[in-house]
Amino acid sequence: QVQLVESGGGLVQAGGSLRLSCTDSGRTFSAYAMGWFRQAPGKGREFVAAISRSNGGMTYAGSADSVKGRFSISRDNAKNTVYLEMNSLKPEDTAVYYCAGRPTSAIRTYYTSPAEYAYWGQGTQVTVSS
Numbered sequence: 001q002v003q004l005v006e007s008g009g010g011l012v013q014a015g016g017s018l019r020l021s022c023t024d025s026g027r028t029f030s031a032y033a034m035g036w037f038r039q040a041p042g043k044g045r046e047f048v049a050a051i052s053r054s055n056g057g058m059t060y061a062g063s064a065d066s067v068k069g070r071f072s073i074s075r076d077n078a079k080n081t082v083y084l085e086m087n088s089l090k091p092e093d094t095a096v097y098y099c100a101g102r103p104t105s106a107i108r109t110y111y112t113s114p115a116e117y118a119y120w121g122q123g124t125q126v127t128v129s130s
Contacts, residue, residue: 002026002119006099009124012089016128020084022099022121029080030054033104033111036073036084038095038126048097049073049084050110060108067093089128096123 008020024032035050049063051073061073070089075082082099100117111117 002032002101004099004101004119004121006097006121006124009097009126011127011129014089014091014128014130016089017085017087018089018126019086020097020099020124020126022082022084024080024082024101026080028103029101030077031103031105032101033106033109034073034075034082035100035111035117036082036097037100037114038093038097039123040095043095045098045114046095047112047114050112051075051082052106052108052110053104055107060110062110062112064112086126089126091128091130093126094128095126097126098123 003025006022033053036048037045039045051061052059072085099121101119102117
């Protein structure tokens, strides 16, 4: 059974950085496309970044316009972990951040809708103070 566990959230000042990690306890992590979403109070779950399953070490990734150039997603299949590196953080980045995964045979596809993911972590709080 897939179990996703996020870590790395916390309180940071505007302009600071954080790195979120999401570790999968399953055995087929490399065959999963992974994504990061966030949800601020009173708002819906918002796409942040996503990465395809691995194919011979190659992956495809994308991110939301609101974080482009500041956030980056990566994965380490040897550690069953996907990362979200967040730089130049802004107060509007404050939210609970969730990682999500889905098994897929598509090798050049990442998914940007929450409905496309089967598995979710419990979330980790990120708070950016001004």
